[in-house]
Amino acid sequence: MTSVPQLLTDPFLQLPTENSVRVVWFTEFAGTKHTVTYGENLQQTVYASTTKLSRTREDQNSRVGNQTQNGQLYQQPVLRDIWRHEAAVTGLTPGVRVNYRVGSVREDGTIISSDMFTLASTPKPGTPLKILLTSDHQLKPMTAANLQKVVETVGRVDAVWFAGDLVNVPDRASEWFDDNRGGAFFPGLQGRANYQMEHNGVKVTYTGGQIIQHAPMFTCIGNHEVMGRFARTKNLDDEFNDTFPRAVAQKLYSGKSLIDNSFNTITYEEILTLPQSLAGGKKYYAVSFGDVRLVVLYVTNMWRSPKLDGQYKGRYQESVRDLDHPENWGYGQLIYEPIAQGSKQYNWLAQELNSPEFQQAKYRVVMFHHPPHTLGDNIVPAYTDPVQIIESDRSGRITAVRYEYPKEADYIIRDVIPLVEAAKTQLVFFGHSHLWNRFVSPKRMHFLETSNVGNSYGAAWGNKKREVPVGYQEDYTALGDPNGLEPVLPNINALLGKDNQSLPYIASNDITVFSIFDTATGIVSSYRFDTRKPDSQVIKFDEFALN
Numbered sequence: 001m002t003s004v005p006q007l008l009t010d011p012f013l014q015l016p017t018e019n020s021v022r023v024v025w026f027t028e029f030a031g032t033k034h035t036v037t038y039g040e041n042l043q044q045t046v047y048a049s050t051t052k053l054s055r056t057r058e059d060q061n062s063r064v065g066n067q068t069q070n071g072q073l074y075q076q077p078v079l080r081d082i083w084r085h086e087a088a089v090t091g092l093t094p095g096v097r098v099n100y101r102v103g104s105v106r107e108d109g110t111i112i113s114s115d116m117f118t119l120a121s122t123p124k125p126g127t128p129l130k131i132l133l134t135s136d137h138q139l140k141p142m143t144a145a146n147l148q149k150v151v152e153t154v155g156r157v158d159a160v161w162f163a164g165d166l167v168n169v170p171d172r173a174s175e176w177f178d179d180n181r182g183g184a185f186f187p188g189l190q191g192r193a194n195y196q197m198e199h200n201g202v203k204v205t206y207t208g209g210q211i212i213q214h215a216p217m218f219t220c221i222g223n224h225e226v227m228g229r230f231a232r233t234k235n236l237d238d239e240f241n242d243t244f245p246r247a248v249a250q251k252l253y254s255g256k257s258l259i260d261n262s263f264n265t266i267t268y269e270e271i272l273t274l275p276q277s278l279a280g281g282k283k284y285y286a287v288s289f290g291d292v293r294l295v296v297l298y299v300t301n302m303w304r305s306p307k308l309d310g311q312y313k314g315r316y317q318e319s320v321r322d323l324d325h326p327e328n329w330g331y332g333q334l335i336y337e338p339i340a341q342g343s344k345q346y347n348w349l350a351q352e353l354n355s356p357e358f359q360q361a362k363y364r365v366v367m368f369h370h371p372p373h374t375l376g377d378n379i380v381p382a383y384t385d386p387v388q389i390i391e392s393d394r395s396g397r398i399t400a401v402r403y404e405y406p407k408e409a410d411y412i413i414r415d416v417i418p419l420v421e422a423a424k425t426q427l428v429f430f431g432h433s434h435l436w437n438r439f440v441s442p443k444r445m446h447f448l449e450t451s452n453v454g455n456s457y458g459a460a461w462g463n464k465k466r467e468v469p470v471g472y473q474e475d476y477t478a479l480g481d482p483n484g485l486e487p488v489l490p491n492i493n494a495l496l497g498k499d500n501q502s503l504p505y506i507a508s509n510d511i512t513v514f515s516i517f518d519t520a521t522g523i524v525s526s527y528r529f530d531t532r533k534p535d536s537q538v539i540k541f542d543e544f545a546l547n
Contacts, residue, residue: 008082008177009186010114011036011102012212014273016122016289020090021216022273023048023102023119026177026186027083027112031104034085038100038119048087048102055227055267056080056173059236063181064174077236080173086273092121117213123158123290125362128520130154131292132211133450135163135369135431138224139175139183140454142512142531144195144206147188149529150514151209153538157516159215159289160189163431163451164222164300164369169240170267171227189217197531199510204534218274220296221283222369222431223303225268226336230260241313243302245331252327263336279348283337286352291519293361295352295420298337298345299368299412300432301383304330306467315381316469318401332386332403341415349416353423363519363546366420367429372412373447373485375459375505376433377466380476381405383412404474413483421445426546427524435459435507436515436526438544439485446544447485450515450526452506459507462497490526490542506541522546 008026015022023036034048058064058080060071067073085104092098097120103113123129132150137143150157167175167185176185182194182205191210196203228242243263253261265283275285275296283298304315313319313330322328339345358364371379386403393399408414420428421443431451437459439447460466460479468476481487487504494502495511506513506528515526526542 007102007104007112007114010190010192010213011100011117012186012190013119013214013216014086015275016120016216018094019092019121020088021092021119021121022086022088023100024084024086024273025102025104025114027085027104028081029104029106030083031106033105034087034102036087036089036100036102038089038098040099042099042101042116046087046089048085051084051086051270053082053084053173053267053270055171055230055270056082056176057171057236058173061235061237062172062174063179065180068180076234077231077239082173082177084270089119092119094121094124095127096120117210119214122288125291127290128518129158129290129292131159131161131517131519132157132215133161133163133429133448133515133517133524134453135222136165136434136451136453137185137188138165138168138454139179139181139185141183141195141197141509143454144183144188144193144208145197145529145531146453146512146514147193147209147211148191148206149512149527149538150516151191151211153527154516157211157215160212160217161294161365161367161429161517162217162219163367163429164220165224165431166219166222166268168224169227169236170225170265171239172236176271199532199534202534217272218287218289218294218296218367219272220367220369221265221268221298221300221336223300225265226263226300226302227265227267228263230257230264243334243336245334248326248331277348277352279344280337284345284348286355286358288357288361291362293358293364295349295358295366297339297349297366297368297416299339299370299383299416301333301335301370302330303378304333306377308469316403316472323398323401329401332388333381333405335383335385335411339416340411346415346419350419353419353425358423363427363522364423364425365427365429366425369430369432370412371430371432371449372417372428373439373481373483374433374435374449375437375461375481375487375507376435376449377457377460378433380466380468380482381474382407382410382482384409402472404472406474407482410483433457435505436513437487437505438542439481440488441485446524446546448515448524450513452508452511452513454512455509456507459505461503461505488544492543493539493541495528495541
């Protein structure tokens with residue numbers, strides 16, 4: 001018995017304007033006709049344009065189809081055919097929700113339709129909205145439970161702000177669509193996940209939440225949206241880890257594709273339709289949505305291991321075995337898009353912050369991936385270009401390559417934060433460290449990281465120190481926020497530590513966290529759910545107002 005052919009995803013909403021919105025969906029067949037029908041009685045039809053994803057692949061580490069262990073079906077990366085369909089639904093009235101569904105006709109004439117959902121154009125200022133703040137899904141164990149609890153707790157949200165790290169390896173198709181463990185990106189956000197969690201012998205299956213079929217999603221690039229040098233390694237994980245500085249690539253690969261020999265966000269940009277800026281395209285942009293002006297930046301770098309035992313192409317040193325092979329060096333935690341003062345992105349940001357759209361908005365928010373303030377590990381070292389130090393013996397043979405990151409040259413703290421604070425930004429929203437914590441500057445600008453969605457790697461607090469080098473030139477902060485702010489204690493229902501004292505963070509692999517911005521009140525509320533107690537209530541544990 002063959003299974004009934006399906007769409008690869010439900011439709012989801014992108015790029016709303018005052019009177020239109022884009023509807024996007026994916027199939028594993030090219031098809032002959034792809035349509036959106038919409039209206040009260042689905043009486044209107046619009047045809048979709050179709051493109052094929054150019055770099056989506058599966059490999060020996062994929063969990064797809066019948067491959068449940070490495071190498072069962074694939075022995076190397078293999079291109080996977082996936083088609084993307086996008087239609088613009090126009091003639092909409094702000095504030096009026098419209099029913100819609102999509103349909104695709106296969107080459108054999110079979111018509112495959114989605115369920116019916118609702119869409120809307122960009123809401124006018126003054127419209128009360130609930131916006132989900134999320135990040136760092138990455139197919140982690142608690143993500144499906146988190147998104148299911150969002151819908152059960154607050155109902156339909158009006159938009160999603162996603163502060164980066166949507167998947168782990170962006171060119172691995174199954175991470176977006178159909179990982180066989182049940183926790184891929186789109187299923188989680190569309191209520192079609194099938195992720196099983198077990199505690200004390202009790203198994204619970206979570207489906208995620210039906211969210212992006214009804215609400216547009218605005219994303220920023222995190223380090224897990226960036227692939228490395230193309231097809232140079234044996235599997236996609238290694239290709240992801242093989243990002244390479246463009247300046248070095250220009251010298252080593254003269255006359256060859258610079259994109260293919262450094263790093264790229266091709267699949268991320270092919271999958272999503274986002275607002276665009278003239279300077280940065282989809283990589284950084286600004287958008288008005290109801291009472292909010294949201295500015296989205298491309299602020300992320302390569303994550304490399306902090307370990308110092310010589311085996312690793314790490315953040316502080318090169319691997320001993322690669323010292324004679326600079327083409328294999330990692331070049332430290334390279335920054336993908338310049339943001340320092342005077343850069344193209346910085347100049348665009350300064351212009352946007354001075355625009356009437358930003359200055360006159362009731363709520364002014366800046367979103368990017370890398371943390372300016374956090375108790376998480378990933379804020380150390382400073383967000384700056386690695387300073388390379390090569391040590392050699394008397395014969396000139398390289399004996400060590402290490403990297404320092406001068407703290408006074410942290411581009412986020414030195415350049416970006418003063419700029420956004422001077423523009424009276426109320427909230428800086430970010431991710432990357434897989435925990436919940438928040439901070440307030442002396443000038444009352446709020447900082448929120450609510451990335452304890454699918455898992456956590458802990459907080460540098462109490463006795464848990466970051467793994468940092470000793471004896472290096474620079475000082476690398478082992479505990480607390482390296483940039484000098486104290487975390488704010490949750491003001492409703494904080495978790496308690498082992499000493500029975502309130503904790504200023506949540507960093508848990510059992511408790512998942514989400515945050516909701518209610519534009520009617522200006523309040524950002526954070527909620528937690530204990531996956532060890534599947535019948536327990538979601539608990540609101542913190543709130544603060546943007547004013």
